[in-house]
Amino acid sequence: MSLLWLRVAVLLYGIAALAVLPAALYNRPRWRHLAVPIALGGTFFHFVSIAETFYAAHRALPVGTHETLSLLGLLLAIAFLLLAARYRTMAFGIFLLPVTVLLTLVPAFRAGKETIAYPLAGPVWIFLHVALLLAAYAALLISLLASVLYFVQERSLKSKSSPSSASSKLKLPPLETIDQIALKSLLLGLPCMTAGLLIGSVVALETVGPAFFADPKVLLSLAMWMAYMLMIFIRQHSGLRGRRAVYLSSFAFVFVLAVWAANQLSAVHRFTAP
Amino acid sequence: MTPLHKPWGTLMLVGVNHTTAPIEVRERLAISAARLADATRTLAHQPGIREAMILSTCNRVEFLIDRDVSPDAQHEIQHDLILPRFVHEYFAVAPASLAPHLYEFREREAIRHLFRVASSLDSMVVGEPQILGQVKQSWNVAREVGAISSSDALKSTLDPLLQRAFSVAKRVRSETRIGSTSVSIASVAVDLARKIFGSLTGKTVLIVGAGKMSDLAARHLIQQGAKTLLVSNRTEARAEAIAAALRTPAITTGVIPFAQLHTEAHRADIVITSTGAGQIVTPAQARDILHRRRNRPMFFIDIAVPRDVDPAVNKVEGCFVYDIDDLQQLAAQNQASRGKEAEAAETIVSSEVDRYHQRRSSAPAVETIKQLQLSAESLRQQELARTAARLSAEPFTPSQQAAVDALTRSLTAKLLHPQLTALREAPSEPETTE
Numbered sequence: 181m182s183l184l185w186l187r188v189a190v191l192l193y194g195i196a197a198l199a200v201l202p203a204a205l206y207n208r209p210r211w212r213h214l215a216v217p218i219a220l221g222g223t224f225f226h227f228v229s230i231a232e233t234f235y236a237a238h239r240a241l242p243v244g245t246h247e248t249l250s251l252l253g254l255l256l257a258i259a260f261l262l263l264a265a266r267y268r269t270m271a272f273g274i275f276l277l278p279v280t281v282l283l284t285l286v287p288a289f290r291a292g293k294e295t296i297a298y299p300l301a302g303p304v305w306i307f308l309h310v311a312l313l314l315a316a317y318a319a320l321l322i323s324l325l326a327s328v329l330y331f332v333q334e335r336s337l338k339s340k341s342s343p344s345s346a347s348s349k350l351k352l353p354p355l356e357t358i359d360q361i362a363l364k365s366l367l368l369g370l371p372c373m374t375a376g377l378l379i380g381s382v383v384a385l386e387t388v389g390p391a392f393f394a395d396p397k398v399l400l401s402l403a404m405w406m407a408y409m410l411m412i413f414i415r416q417h418s419g420l421r422g423r424r425a426v427y428l429s430s431f432a433f434v435f436v437l438a439v440w441a442a443n444q445l446s447a448v449h450r451f452t453a454p
Numbered sequence: 455m456t457p458l459h460k461p462w463g464t465l466m467l468v469g470v471n472h473t474t475a476p477i478e479v480r481e482r483l484a485i486s487a488a489r490l491a492d493a494t495r496t497l498a499h500q501p502g503i504r505e506a507m508i509l510s511t512c513n514r515v516e517f518l519i520d521r522d523v524s525p526d527a528q529h530e531i532q533h534d535l536i537l538p539r540f541v542h543e544y545f546a547v548a549p550a551s552l553a554p555h556l557y558e559f560r561e562r563e564a565i566r567h568l569f570r571v572a573s574s575l576d577s578m579v580v581g582e583p584q585i586l587g588q589v590k591q592s593w594n595v596a597r598e599v600g601a602i603s604s605s606d607a608l609k610s611t612l613d614p615l616l617q618r619a620f621s622v623a624k625r626v627r628s629e630t631r632i633g634s635t636s637v638s639i640a641s642v643a644v645d646l647a648r649k650i651f652g653s654l655t656g657k658t659v660l661i662v663g664a665g666k667m668s669d670l671a672a673r674h675l676i677q678q679g680a681k682t683l684l685v686s687n688r689t690e691a692r693a694e695a696i697a698a699a700l701r702t703p704a705i706t707t708g709v710i711p712f713a714q715l716h717t718e719a720h721r722a723d724i725v726i727t728s729t730g731a732g733q734i735v736t737p738a739q740a741r742d743i744l745h746r747r748r749n750r751p752m753f754f755i756d757i758a759v760p761r762d763v764d765p766a767v768n769k770v771e772g773c774f775v776y777d778i779d780d781l782q783q784l785a786a787q788n789q790a791s792r793g794k795e796a797e798a799a800e801t802i803v804s805s806e807v808d809r810y811h812q813r814r815s816s817a818p819a820v821e822t823i824k825q826l827q828l829s830a831e832s833l834r835q836q837e838l839a840r841t842a843a844r845l846s847a848e849p850f851t852p853s854q855q856a857a858v859d860a861l862t863r864s865l866t867a868k869l870l871h872p873q874l875t876a877l878r879e880a881p882s883e884p885e886t887t888e
Contacts, residue, residue: 207631207634209628333649334771337646337649337650337774338768338769338774340776340780340783340784353652354648354649354650354651354652355649355650355651355652355751356650356651356652356751357652418748418749419747419748419749419750420749421749421751421771421772422771422772423771424771
């Protein structure tokens with residue numbers, strides 16, 4: 181049954197991803213009024229699907245790549261809805277909704293076989309570790325998107341393009357608002373990432389011991405945290421915006437991808453087929 | 455005012471606007487807000503007028519009336535002269551001097567004109583939003599003085615027409631983008647500032663030099679929430695005078711000595727330059743200013759000729775430079791875009807005029823049909839009561855009563871059918887136009 185709800189969610193996300201295009205690209209309010217409720221419906225069914233899966237398995241943790249991706253997709257859909265409500269912008273949906281569709285498509289149509297063996301520490305702590313890190317990844321992705329949109333809006337204003345040109349038609353929030361979104365998402369992601377890594381480290385120390393810190397994924401995670409800190413420091417200190425902010429965000433995002441890929445190398449985090 | 459009548463061919467609209475009359479003529483007819491109630495009341499009390507409304511703006515003065523065409527009033531009144539006579543008497547203007555500038559619309563064309571005016575398709579700046587509020591204001595005044603009936607007892611012609619005009623205007627606003635772009639240089643500059651800063655609340659504007667255009671742009675930005683206004687001029691006394699002229703209790707003003715312009719300019723989010731003294735801001739200076747602002751964006755509105763801001767400053771990350779040509783070009787493009795939207799709006803107006811006119815022209819037939827049916831039913835009941843007594847001394851049983859009812863109803867319906875069909879299919883009366 182949970183797969184059915186997830187498929188419904190994917191379908192709704194897909195429709196919302198299409199409806200958001202005329203809303204953002206041509207500033208058509210009718211499409212906006214269509215995209216947001218549909219995305220909200222998708223989020224609801226997605227949540228029901230995850231809750232039902234966890235309830236049926238008597239656990240509160242994602243145990244495989246598919247479930248983790250699905251959870252990340254849910255966080256991104258929620259982020260889109262929050263941005264649409266707070267800043268009245270559909271532009272983030274152009275990227276966030278298709279990414280959400282991609283993240284949930286495979287889990288919805290192909291059952292995950294690999295699983296991850298969690299240590300025996302309290303499941304609440306492990307859940308917090310996973311959820312906080314996924315929230316930090318989502319925040320970083322939004323910050324990267326905001327930097328790209330800032331760059332697009334800046335180019336459009338500098339090129340003095342006519343109102344009928346493609347870049348002018350794209351309905352983007354003002355530069356200062358995009359900048360605020362980028363910075364706020366980073367500032368929100370920082371405590372999530374810090375707390376997520378700290379919880380993971382404490383649990384690892386209790387269960388595996390100091391050897392855990394020799395794991396490539398753990399090392400990359402620490403490097404990612406430092407890159408994250410560095411990015412916030414540079415942005416706050418020098419007011420970095422535009423093209424250079426895109427480079428910096430991309431640099432930090434590469435670390436996230438590297439950490440994700442490190443699951444294949446990690447002895448502790450590896451997703452393995454049972 | 456006269457009570458309900460059959461409202462066919464009673465609408466009339468006479469007026470002057472910016473395309474038909476020069477300002478000298480319009481100002482003689484202009485009615486201030488304070489005098490509008492009196493003028494509307496006076497017009498509504500003219501013989502031959504059932505309802506009236508006056509719309510007076512800086513670009514138009516229009517009189518919309520619903521004429522009384524009841525048989526009592528008909529023979530005494532020359533309808534064509536109602537409005538010219540009123541204008542002559544109320545404004546003391548010779549009819550002959552006005553005649554070349556006046557336009558007159560009746561019925562369908564009057565409806566079309568009103569819908570176009572309310573939708574801002576007849577405005578000097580097509581799509582400007584003020585006109586709808588002005589029409590609503592005139593409507594309110596007319597209702598207040600009783601020139602337009604708002605009660606059910608006295609069926610109004612103008613009230614539903616105006617309410618429809620407001621709906622049409624709303625539809626035009628929501629279904630087209632006619633009012634979504636700015637067409638004046640100052641409002642284009644404000645729009646650009648909004649694209650950079652979002653809300654302008656609390657922003658600082660710096661005016662460099664003096665000029666009417668920079669003054670206007672600054673006022674627009676202040677209206678949008680800019681909180682601090684700085685002025686810099688080669689002549690400090692002149693800068694003080696400009697700051698004093700723009701000072702209000704809500705905003706803070708200050709003067710920056712011209713020599714300190716580059717070291718103090720970082721305090722401003724928006725810089726309006728109009729010295730015409732050549733390049734006072736170069737890319738290197740812009741980088742320095744931006745560095746002092748920790749790279750927060752800065753908007754330069756250069757309305758000087760020759761330009762005050764080096765065009766290369768636009769290439770500095772975080773600096774946005776728009777000169778007078780850029781602003782004019784954007785305003786012209788927006789104007790052209792409004793023209794395209796206006797075509798779509800005209801289609802909406804046409805369909806709404808058709809629909810409203812159709813409903814209005816069928817109203818008399820509907821009323822006649824209703825009266826004919828009522829009269830036939832009354833006759834049927836009378837005849838039934840009379841005949842029933844002759845047919846039987848005892849009252850009819852329910853089944854007998856039902857059979858007689860069905861018979862008489864059927865007969866009445868068949869007898870009326872050709873007349874009702876003819877009424878329903880009767881062509882609308884030919885309308886009178888301009």
